Each structure stands twice: as C-alpha cells, then as structure tokens.
C-alpha cells in the first residue's frame with residue numbers, strides 16, 4: 733500500500749509486479765499475488781500486463797497508512813535523532829500496529845507537516 737501510494741505521488745498511477753517486487757524486495761510472483769490480493773480486498777483493479785490501480789477506497793486506505801508511517805518516522809527521528817532512512821526503516825516495522833490514538837497524540841504534540849525525507853504527511 734505504501735509503495736503504491738509513493739508511486740502515485742511520483743506520478744505513477746499504475747503499479748506493476750516488477751516495480752513492486754523491486755521496491756519491497758520480493759519475487760515478481762509474490763508481488764503479483766499481493767496486487768491481486770489488493771483487488772480482492774476491494775482496494776482497486778488489477779489489469780493484466782499493466783498493473784494495479786487504486787480506487788477511491790484504496791486511495792483512502794493508502795493515505796491512512798502513509799499518514800501513520802510518516803507521523804511515526806517523524807516522531808522517531810525527533811525523539812532518537814535518527815537519520816531519515818533509519819527512521820523510515822523502524823517506522824516500517826511498527827506502523828501497521830500503531831493505534832489511532834497514538835497517531836493523534838503524535839500529531840497533536842508535534843504538528844508535523846512533512847516526514848524526515850520531506851514528503852507531505854497526508855491529512
């Protein structure tokens with residue numbers, strides 16, 4: 733979801749298995765499977781030989797996940813003076829588990845607008 737959102741931000745609305753495989757370090761068939769799964773979950777459409785396109789619901793979900801990820805990496809970078817890469821890596825391990833309440837507390841206290849790499853935090 734995060735990689736698809738990033739691709740979207742960079743002007744790439746269709747994400748294929750080759751791109752995704754390279755971005756997250758899995759095999760092409762795993763990436764293909766993941767994209768088909770996202771379609772099954774109702775987050776968009778998978779067009780054979782092209783790739784996956786988020787629908788509105790998928791976009792909403794991707795924005796939510798990215799918001800969590802970027803608020804967490806900003807927070808980790810602030811608290812532990814981590815480099816943007818390290819903050820991103822650590823946030824990747826916990827963003828899926830972070831509760832809404834924690835995310836709101838971070839947002840309220842720090843009011844971040846951008847993550848440590850300078851990308852906008854979705855509202």
Ligand SMILES: [Zn+2]
Nearest residue numbers: 801805820821
């Ligand atoms: Zn990150």
